[in-house]
Amino acid sequence: xxxxxxxxxxxxxxxxxxxxxxxxxxxxxxxxxxxxxxxxxxxxxxxxxxxxxxxxxxxxxxxxxxxxxxxxxxxxxxxxxxxxxxxxxxxxxxxxxxxxxxxxxxxxxxxxxxxxxxxxxxxxxxxxxxxxxxxxxxxxxxxxxxxxxxxxxxxxxxxxxxxxxxxxxxxxxxxxxxxxxxxxxxxxxxxxxxxxxxxxxxxxxxxxxxxxxxxxxxxxxxxxxxxxxxxxxxxxxxxxxxxxxxxxxxxxxxxxxxxxxxxxxxxxxxxxxxxxxxxxxxxxxxxxxxxxxxxxxxxxxxxxxxxxxxxxxxxxxxxxxxxxxxxxxxxxxxxxxxxxxxxxxxxxxxxxxxxxxxxxxxx
Ligand code: TXA
Ligand code: MG
Numbered sequence: 134x135x136x137x138x139x140x141x142x143x144x145x146x147x148x149x150x151x152x153x154x155x156x157x158x159x160x161x162x163x164x165x166x167x168x169x170x171x172x173x174x175x176x177x178x179x180x181x182x183x184x185x186x187x188x189x190x191x192x193x194x195x196x197x198x199x200x201x202x203x204x205x206x207x208x209x210x211x212x213x214x215x216x217x218x219x220x221x222x223x224x225x226x227x228x229x230x231x232x233x234x235x236x237x238x239x240x241x242x243x244x245x246x247x248x249x250x251x252x253x254x255x256x257x258x259x260x261x262x263x264x265x266x267x268x269x270x271x272x273x274x275x276x277x278x279x280x281x282x283x284x285x286x287x288x289x290x291x292x293x294x295x296x297x298x299x300x301x302x303x304x305x306x307x308x309x310x311x312x313x314x315x316x317x318x319x320x321x322x323x324x325x326x327x328x329x330x331x332x333x334x335x336x337x338x339x340x341x342x343x344x345x346x347x348x349x350x351x352x353x354x355x356x357x358x359x360x361x362x363x364x365x366x367x368x369x370x371x372x373x374x375x376x377x378x379x380x381x382x383x384x385x386x387x388x389x390x391x392x393x394x395x396x397x398x399x400x401x402x403x404x405x406x407x408x409x410x411x412x413x414x415x416x417x418x419x420x421x422x423x424x425x426x427x428x429x430x431x432x433x434x435x436x437x438x439x440x441x442x443x444x445x446x447x448x449x450x451x452x453x454x455x456x457x458x459x460x461x462x463x464x465x466x467x468x469x470x471x472x473x474x475x476x477x478x479x480x481x482x483x484x485x486x487x488x489x490x491x492x493x494x495x496x
Contacts, residue, residue: 150312152304157181157321160279164319169283171316172197177204179293179307180280181321182272184245184329184348185457186301187216187290188315189280192226195257198289202259204314207296212262214247214330215269216288218281223269226287228253233335233358240357243273245330245348251337260289270330276321292329293318297394299464299492302327302457309461327454328484333362346484348453364483394494398460400424402471402493409474413440416470424463426456426473441468449481456485460492 153164168178175197178189188205190197192215202209217223220238224230228251237246252260252267261267272278281288292300295310304320311318331347333354341362343351354362405412409427416423417437427433429444436442443459446452463471473489476482 148313148316150308150315151317152308152320153317154320155276157274157276160276160319160321162279162283165276165279165283168280168317168319169285172280172284172288173286175200176316177201177314178280179301179304179311179315179318180277180290181274181304181319181324182216182277182290182326183274183324184272184326185324186293186304186307186318187214187272187277187288188293188307188311189216189288189290191284192216192260192287192289193255193257195259198257198259201289201291204311205291205294205296207291209259210262211291211296212264212268213260213289213291214332215256215260215267216272216277216281216290217269218278219243219271222287223248223271226253226256226267226269227251229337231335231337233341236357237333237354238271241349241353242271243278244271245273245326246270246354247330247332247345247347249332249334249344266334268332274321274324276319280319297397299396299398299460300329300457301461302454303461306457306461323454323458325454326450327457328488331484334365346487348450348484350480350483352480394496395491396457396460396488397492397494397496398464398471400463400468400471401495402460402473402489404473404489404493405475407475409472410436412472416472421469422466424466424468424471426459426471428474431474441466445474449485452476452482452485456488 155164171178172191175194179186190201234248247268247270249266249268256267293307294301301307302324304318307318326348329347331349332345334342334344343364351362413423413425417440422439424441426443426445428447433442476486
């Protein structure tokens with residue numbers, strides 16, 4: 134329980150989950166109104182955002198938020214992100230709105246940047262895991278924005294999956310782990326971004342700190358703020374030359390949930406340190422059905438039939454849009470091992486290195 138700190142157990146499916154299709158470009162008002170009603174009544178609604186599907190509840194309703202933790206089997210020490218319609222609504226739940234927040238909101242909202250700021254007392258402990266801060270973002274997906282506006286209240290929403298499993302970028306991924314555990318799924322098709330937002334802490338007494346790398350890069354944030362941004366230990370660094378000094382100089386902020394196994398498929402995931410093909414051949418030789426997340430220009434010809442190749446784009450945005458669906462698909466085949474070719478070491482791949490590193494943590 135998020136308030137008492139005891140672990141939440143996963144109970145058998147207690148309810149019927151309703152599925153509503155919505156047009157991602159122009160969501161039907163009656164369907165959005167139906168989902169907003171469920172939220173206002175304390176129910177759980179999964180909805181698409183530009184990053185991944187979120188599992189929403191009315192953020193100022195502690196009972197509703199606790200249901201998110203129950204449905205996900207999420208540990209109560211891991212706080213959830215509050216989704217708001219705009220910066221004005223964000224200011225209604227924070228105790229301070231620094232200049233940096235205003236500048237970043239103007240540049241990146243609506244969009245995949247989450248800001249961690251001091252909370253107001255009316256934000257339930259269930260949302261913040263009892264901490265003094267609240268994480269906020271304005272999503273840019275039409276369905277998410279329409280839903281938040283129709284609900285008329287801030288919406289707490291972690292990713293719509295059982296804790297530690299691969300995040301959902303399609304409605305079918307949501308149903309895979311949450312069918313029977315939540316009230317409603319809005320199916321607005323695939324999420325364009327594909328990985329979670331960047332989580333940035335703005336402490337009043339220190340440099341801005343990336344708690345979770347995401348679609349907005351460190352360089353993009355530094356360009357807006359005109360100052361150095363540090364990366365919390367526990368998240369992979371950019372190239373050593375550009376970041377090791379600054380990152381190690383910063384005191385790491387508390388970043389709940391960041392060190393845990395996460396985003397993980399059922400099959401063990403192996404990050405190739407050199408040539409992916411050699412690793413794949415070795416697993417196939419040992420009789421394992423092996424999935425290979427190869428770059429589309431890598432040589433994947435003449436591999437045994439037990440190898441399933443997924444051709445991944447060479448650009449980080451394209452890779453991000455595909456990665457979770459690729460992992461869900463390999464799980465569904467299924468395969469015994471998943472090998473990912475080594476990702477580039479640059480800042481624009483930092484979020485993807487982070488996700489693959491966490492997905493590769495052994496059970
Ligand atoms: O793109 C996203 O951010 C998606 C979509 C649905 O918006 N949401 C998402 O939520 O990924 P979730 O709960 O899976 O991840 C939330 C992250 C966690 O790493 C959590 O520890 C961090 O945000 N977080 C939330 N509130 C925090 C706070 N007050 N202080 C520090 N970290 C916080
Ligand atoms: Mg998550």
